[in-house]
Every structure is written in structure tokens, then in C-alpha cells.
Amino acid sequence: MEENRMIHSFKSKVGDWFFVLLCLVISIICLLPMVNLLARSLSGVDYLVKHEVYLWPKGWNVDAYATVLTDMKYIRSFIFTAVLTLVCTLFSLLMTTLCAYPLIFENLRGRSLFNVIITITMFFNAGTIPNYLLMQKLNLLDSPLVLILPGCLSVYNMIIMRSFFYGIPDSLRESAEIDGASFFRILFSIYIPLSKPVLATLALFYAVGRWNGYSDALMYIKNKNYYPLQLLLYNILNNINSVEVATQEGFSSPGLSESLKAAIVMFSTVPILCIYPFLQKYFIHGVTLGAVKE
Amino acid sequence: MAKDSTKPITKKKINASYLKRYWQLYLLLLLPLVYFLVFRYAPMWYVLIAFKKYSIVQGILDMPWAKNHGFEYFIKAFSNKDFTNSLRNTVVLNLLDLVIGFPIPIIFALILNELRIKPFKKAVQTIAYMPHFLSWVIIYGLALQLFAPTNGLINMVITNLGGEKIHFLDDAVTWVKTYIGLGVWQSFGWNSIVYLAAIAGISPELYEAASVDGAGRFRKMWHITLPGIKPTIVVLLIMALGNIIGSGFDRPFALQNNLAMKYAEVISTFVYKNGIKGLQFSLTTAVGLFQSVVGVFFLLMSNWLARKLGERGIW
Numbered sequence: 134m135e136e137n138r139m140i141h142s143f144k145s146k147v148g149d150w151f152f153v154l155l156c157l158v159i160s161i162i163c164l165l166p167m168v169n170l171l172a173r174s175l176s177g178v179d180y181l182v183k184h185e186v187y188l189w190p191k192g193w194n195v196d197a198y199a200t201v202l203t204d205m206k207y208i209r210s211f212i213f214t215a216v217l218t219l220v221c222t223l224f225s226l227l228m229t230t231l232c233a234y235p236l237i238f239e240n241l242r243g244r245s246l247f248n249v250i251i252t253i254t255m256f257f258n259a260g261t262i263p264n265y266l267l268m269q270k271l272n273l274l275d276s277p278l279v280l281i282l283p284g285c286l287s288v289y290n291m292i293i294m295r296s297f298f299y300g301i302p303d304s305l306r307e308s309a310e311i312d313g314a315s316f317f318r319i320l321f322s323i324y325i326p327l328s329k330p331v332l333a334t335l336a337l338f339y340a341v342g343r344w345n346g347y348s349d350a351l352m353y354i355k356n357k358n359y360y361p362l363q364l365l366l367y368n369i370l371n372n373i374n375s376v377e378v379a380t381q382e383g384f385s386s387p388g389l390s391e392s393l394k395a396a397i398v399m400f401s402t403v404p405i406l407c408i409y410p411f412l413q414k415y416f417i418h419g420v421t422l423g424a425v426k427e
Numbered sequence: 428m429a430k431d432s433t434k435p436i437t438k439k440k441i442n443a444s445y446l447k448r449y450w451q452l453y454l455l456l457l458l459p460l461v462y463f464l465v466f467r468y469a470p471m472w473y474v475l476i477a478f479k480k481y482s483i484v485q486g487i488l489d490m491p492w493a494k495n496h497g498f499e500y501f502i503k504a505f506s507n508k509d510f511t512n513s514l515r516n517t518v519v520l521n522l523l524d525l526v527i528g529f530p531i532p533i534i535f536a537l538i539l540n541e542l543r544i545k546p547f548k549k550a551v552q553t554i555a556y557m558p559h560f561l562s563w564v565i566i567y568g569l570a571l572q573l574f575a576p577t578n579g580l581i582n583m584v585i586t587n588l589g590g591e592k593i594h595f596l597d598d599a600v601t602w603v604k605t606y607i608g609l610g611v612w613q614s615f616g617w618n619s620i621v622y623l624a625a626i627a628g629i630s631p632e633l634y635e636a637a638s639v640d641g642a643g644r645f646r647k648m649w650h651i652t653l654p655g656i657k658p659t660i661v662v663l664l665i666m667a668l669g670n671i672i673g674s675g676f677d678r679p680f681a682l683q684n685n686l687a688m689k690y691a692e693v694i695s696t697f698v699y700k701n702g703i704k705g706l707q708f709s710l711t712t713a714v715g716l717f718q719s720v721v722g723v724f725f726l727l728m729s730n731w732l733a734r735k736l737g738e739r740g741i742w
Contacts, residue, residue, distance in 0.1 A: 148644055152541040159535070160554045163616070166569040167557075169580045173572055184578040232459035235452035242445070247456065254467040256723050260715025261676075261695065262702045263473030267466075283466050286459060316451040345562030348676045352703050367564045367681065370571060391572070398568035405560045410553050420617075421624040 174198070174395035181391055197396035207365070207400065214362040215404070218343045221281045225339040226332060228286040233294040234320050255288050261352070268353055279353045280361065284342070290335050296422040297331040298324060334419030337412050344405055362401045369397060477501070477713035493709065500713035510714060513697040516690055517674045523607050525667050531615045533660065536622035537648055555616025563681035566609055570596065570682070574605070602687035610678065621663065622656055629655035665733050669726030672718055694718050 168188050173181060177192020185191050201207050235241055236248065264283070273279040301324060309319050325332075347363035354360065360368075409416075472487065478497035479490040493499035504510045535555070542548040558566070573580050574595035582592050595605045633651045642650065674695040683691035694714060702711030 145644065149541070149543055152538055153544075153547065155538055156542060156547070156551045159538075160551055162612070163554050163557060165580075166573045169573050170569055181578060184583055186578070187580055187583065228459060228462060231455045235456045238449075238452060241449060241452055247460070250460075250463055250468075254463060256726065257471075257719055259467075259470035259474050260712060260719060261698045262708055262712045262715055263470035263476075265703055266473045266476075266708070267470045271465075282462075286462050316449075316455075320455075341560055345560075345565075346677070347562065347564055348680065351680075352699065363562050363564045366568065370564065370568050391575075391578075394568065395572055398565055398572075402561055402565045406557065409556070409560050413549075413553060413556070417620055417624070420620045 170395050170398060174392055174399050176392055178392065197392045198400070200393055201396050201400050207362075207397065209358075210360055210362045210365045211400070213359070214344065217277065217280060217361065218340050221285070221343040222336050222340045224281060225285045225287070225290075226336060229291050229294050229335060230320075230325070232286060232291050233298060234324060235316075236295055237298045238316075251288055251291070265352060274353050275356050275359070277359050280343075280346075280349055280359070283349065284346075287339075287342075290338055293419050293422045294328070294331055294335060297328060301327055330415045330418060331422070333412055333415045337409065337416055338419070341405055341409075366397055366401050370394060474712060474716055476709050477716045479709065481708040500709045501717065503710055504714050504717070507710075509692070509701075510694075510697060512689070513692045513694050514672075517672060517693040519690075520603070520606065520679075520693065521671045521673070523603070524610055525671070527607055528611045528614065529664065529667055531611055532618035533622055533656070535615055536619040536626060536656075537652060539619065539623060540626050540652065541644065552616070555619070557616070558613045559617035561613065563613075563677040566613060567681040570605065570609060596682075596684060597686040599687045599689045599691070602682075602684075603690050606679070606682055606691070609682065618663075621659055625656040625659040626652055661733050661736075665726070665729045668729035669722065671725055672721045674718075 165188075172188055172190045173186055174197050175190035175193055175195065176186045177194055180186050180191035232251075236244060238244070268274055268279055268283070273282070305323050305327075306319055309323060314322070344361075345363060347361060347367055350359070350361050350364045351367075354364075475487050476490065477500060478493055479487065480493050480499075482490050495502055539548060539551065542551070561569070574582065574593075576582055576592055576594055576597075581595070586592060593601060595601055629651065633655075634647055637647050637651055672694075674693040676695040676699065679691060679693045680696050680699070683696065698711045698714055701707045705711075
């Protein structure tokens with residue numbers, strides 16, 4: 134009996150270590166491309182050409198980063214994208230709150246009609262071309278507004294926020310209503326202060342979406358001053374306008390160009406990688422709320 | 428569903444006291460309503476040009492109807508080899524995503540659930556969520572460097588071990604594998620969140636009872652954890668099936684290149700190239716409409732199927 138139990142616990146210990154090992158391998162797979170990229174961005178040109186860079190930089194130097202950080206083209210686009218992301222996130226949070234809050238009042242007449250209006254848009258999308266023609270009609274092509282307005286209210290995010298609002302005890306609202314508080318007041322003094330976790334989650338979702346998005350800019354924006362960083366990066370990676378780039382940067386050897394590309398990729402992803410780990414407990418909750426069936 | 432505290436208003440007609448109390452909520456809803464009407468419903472009007480001969484100088488109503496009772500452009504689309512190719516690619520890539528990409532987050536959630544050391548578990552989660560926060564352009568950049576034919580890490584290791592170089596991105600068939608692999612890499616961690624939450628909702632008593640009965644780790648996984656998260660799996664499977672003809676733009680467009688176009692062109696990129704770049708608005712609107720309608724059909728079908736099988740659907 135005793136022996137049996139020991140065998141059992143030994144088996145379970147081995148099992149535990151097996152899963153730890155498996156998770157280590159998975160983590161390495163997740164990190165490997167980033168580590169490789171970092172190593173290449175910090176390596177000397179010769180070592181890249183000679184095929185000697187694996188996961189550790191060879192011929193340490195920060196030339197590529199110096200080139201990126203002193204080139205106004207990248208700095209400009211970085212600042213533009215940062216401001217755009219900030220404005221977009223704040224505006225989207227406002228719109229999402231405006232939409233989610235009234236819909237939690239079951240006495241609101243027209244509530245179900247509004248829900249139908251929203252739900253239809255989840256299933257049926259007019260498509261790329263009708264959207265493009267509308268932007269053309271609204272004179273939004275080539276305007277930074279086209280990067281903010283069309284995506285400023287995500288139904289999915291609205292449902293997450295509404296689920297969170299539903300989770301706030303009714304008694305809080307009831308007592309405020311008895312005290313004669315208006316719906317505006319209830320929103321600002323009860324719901325918003327209690328909703329910091331969901332606001333943080335949705336801010337992250339909207340910000341990541343805007344920071345990482347490039348297809349709307351690709352379709353709607355021709356003016357290079359309004360290129361978000363990701364679209365600029367796309368053009369650089371695909372050597373679109375490569376002649377122009379080469380003469381401007383003064384690089385011709387493939388090595389430097391590759392470590393430069395690596396540095397630009399790092400440069401355009403670092404902000405988000407710095408933020409998301411701190412919001413982990415919030416966004417896990419947010420994703421879970423979104424999955425709850427209404 | 429939450430209950431509203433205030434008593435239901437019994438009178439049918441909207442009276443002054445109702446408005447006096449509720450006008451603020453309508454004011455708040457005004458902006459979202461305008462948003463939905465302008466940016467989500469107004470484009471639906473333009474869907475009409477799928478049935479019309481597009482002209483830049485005329486309004487939609489004035490444009491002449493297309494031939495064949497307005498279905499000229501649908502017929503044209505299906506006799507267009509590029510379109511039928513991209514339709515095939517869309518479905519095949521989505522099916523591969525489903526078959527390969529769908530089970531992996533479930534397996535990963537099961538693996539994570541076996542970790543006993545909390546900080547380690549949290550670190551693994553943080554690392555696994557990271558790729559979800561990278562844009563597809565960034566992932567393309569990472570792939571270009573990692574998979575470069577001559578001096579990329581993977582091919583250097585392969586050639587050092589005496590193997591043949593693999594053209595991950597510029598051979599059509601291998602491109603498909605790379606596309607699917609990168610998709611899994613980007614999303615498996617993130618997609619496991621929902622399953623982890625579902626696992627956390629399973630009563631610990633079930634596991635204790637199973638332990639008393641002498642069930643091992645894998646028996647518990649099979650007989651308790653998996654049945655416990657089955658409703659979640661079904662809901663996500665319905666949504667994945669409903670999206671079988673849907674095609675995001677960012678991922679295929681960022682990853683595709685001329686050498687792989689045979690399998691890399693999907694509906695969304697076809698529409699972009701022939702519509703916005705090629706100005707064939709009627710043809711590409713027809714293609715988009717076809718895609719939307721078939722998408723809704725698939726969603727309804729898979730939901731119906733789930734209910735037939737005795738599961739809760741998504742509505």
C-alpha cells in the first residue's frame with residue numbers, strides 16, 4: 134500500500150516536471166524570433182553577411198538604432214502614430230461607454246431595437262469597396278480622421294463593457310436613484326470609477342488595434358505624412374521606394390540594410406511590449422467577459 | 428441578465444415624466460447611433476453597385492443596371508480564374524487554420540493547468556500572450572529575418588546539420604505551412620485565455636472525487652476538464668466555422684509575396700488589388716457581397732448544427 138502510494142507520487146512528480154519542460158520549450162518558441170531579431174539588430178554588418186549571427190549579437194554596435202533614431206522620417210511617423218493611438222483610444226473609450234451604459238437600463242424604450250441595430254452589424258459587413266466609396270463620399274480619404282472614426286466603436290468591446298456594467302450591483306444604482314441622482318451623475322460617480330479594470334482592458338485593445346493596424350491607412354491614405362508606423366515599416370520591408378531609401382540612408386550593403394530593418398522592427402514594436410505585461414490581469418478578465426454568452 | 432431596479436413602466440405611451448427622466452440616456456446614445464448609421468449602415472447602400480454598372484459621374488440610382496438581371500458581375504467573378512483561385516485559397520487556408528490552429532489553444536490550456544508553481548505559470552502565460560500583441564507587419568519582419576534563405580537562423584541551423592535549405596516564404600507550398608505556423612504562433616496563447624477561464628470554473632470537488640477513485644492526471648483531463656470546457660469549445664468552434672469564408676486582410680497581405688501568390692491570394696487581398704487599386708468597383712463589391720452572404724449562411728448553419736447536437740449555440 135505504502136509502496137504503491139510512493140510509486141504514484143513519484144509518477145506524479147515526473148509528470149509535473151514533464152509539463153514544466155514542455156512549457157519551457159513553448160516559451161522558447163515564442164521568444165526565439167524576437168531574440169534573433171534583437172541579436173541581428175545589434176550585430177556588425179560583416180558578421181551578418183558571414184552568417185555568424187544566431188541568438189547573440191556579434192560585433193556589438195548600435196549603429197542601426199542610431200540611424201533609426203536620428204532619421205526624422207521614423208521619428209515623425211513614430212510621434213504621429215503615438216498621438217493618433219492616444220486620440221483614437223480616448224475617443225473609442227468615450228464612444229464605447231456612451232453606447233454600453235444606456236443599454237443596461239431595461240426600462241429604456243427602444244433598447245431592443247438598438248440592440249438589433251448593433252447585432253446586425255456583427256453579422257453583416259458591407260465590405261471593403263462600399264466602405265471605401267463611403268469614405269470617398271465623406272471626403273475622408275487622405276485625412277487622419279479616417280484612421281480614427283470608422284473603427285471608433287467595436288461592438289465586441291462594447292459587449293465586454295456592458296457585461297462589466299451588468300456585474301456592478303444594482304443596489305448601488307438604486308440607492309443613487311432614490312437620492313435623486315440623474316443618469317449622468319450615476320455614470321460619472323458610480324459606473325466609471327468602478328470600471329477602471331474594464332477601461333484599462335479596452336484601452337489596451339483599442340490602442341493595440343490602432344498601433345498595429347495598417348490596412349486602413351493602406352487603402353485610405355496616400356499622403357506620406359499620415360503614414361502610421363506599421364505602413365511605413367511594411368513599405369520598408371518590401372523595399373517599396375527602396376531606391377529612395379537607399380540614397381537617403383546611404384546604405385548599399387545588404388548587411389547594414391538587414392540590421393537596419395531589424396532595428397526598425399524593434400523600434401516599432403517596443404512600446405506595446407513594454408505595456409501589455411502590466412495589464413495582464415485586466416485583459417484576461419476582459420477576454421473572459423467577452424466570452425460570456427449574453 | 429441583470430435586472431433593472433426601477434419598476435417597469437406599465438403605460439404604453441411615452442409620457443412626459445418618462446422623457447423627463449430618460450432623456451439623458453437618449454442623449455448619450457445619440458453619438459453611437461449616428462456612428463452606426465453612418466459607418467455601418469450607410470456603406471450597405473453602396474452594396475447596390477454590385478448589381479449596377481459603376482460610373483464615377485453618376486449617383487448610384489442613376490447607374491444602369493448590370494446585364495443578366497443585374498448579376499453580370501457575379502457571373503464575371505466566377506468566370507474569373509483569379510477570383511476562383513482566391514476563393515479556394517481562402518477556404519483552404521481557413522480550414523487548415525481550423526484543423527491545426529483550433530485544438531492547439533485547448534491543449535496549451537490543459538498543459539498550463541498542470542503547472543503547480545504559480546509564478547512560473549504566470550511567466551509562461553505572459554510570454555505566450557506576447558505574439559498576439561505584434562502586428563502582422565512586425566511578424567512578417569520577424570519571419571523575413573528568421574527564415575532568410577542564406578543567413579536566417581533556421582536555415583543556418585539546417586545547413587549546419589547538413590540539411591537542405593527551406594524556402595519558407597518564397598515557395599508556394601511551403602508558404603502555406605509558414606502562414607499556418609505563424610498564425611498558430613501568433614494566436615495560440617491568446618486563444619487559450621478563454622479555455623483557462625472555463626477550466627477555472629470547474630468545481631474542484633470533481634477532481635478530488637476523481638483522485639479518491641484513483642484517477643491519474645490524464646484520466647482527469649479526459650473525464651473532467653474536457654467535458655467541463657465542452658460548451659466553450661462548441662461556441663468557439665461555431666464562430667470559427669462561421670468564419671470559414673471570412674478573410675482578414677492584415678495577415679495574408681503582410682505575409683504574401685509574388686512567388687507564393689498561387690496559394691497566397693485570398694478574397695480580401697483580391698478585392699483590394701482589383702477594387703481599390705484596379706478600380707473594378709462593381710466586380711469587387713459583388714465579390715464582397717457574396718462573401719458576406721455566404722459567411723452569414725455558414726454562421727447560421729453551424730449554430731443550427733450545434734443546437735441539433737444538444738449544445739447551446741451562440742444565440
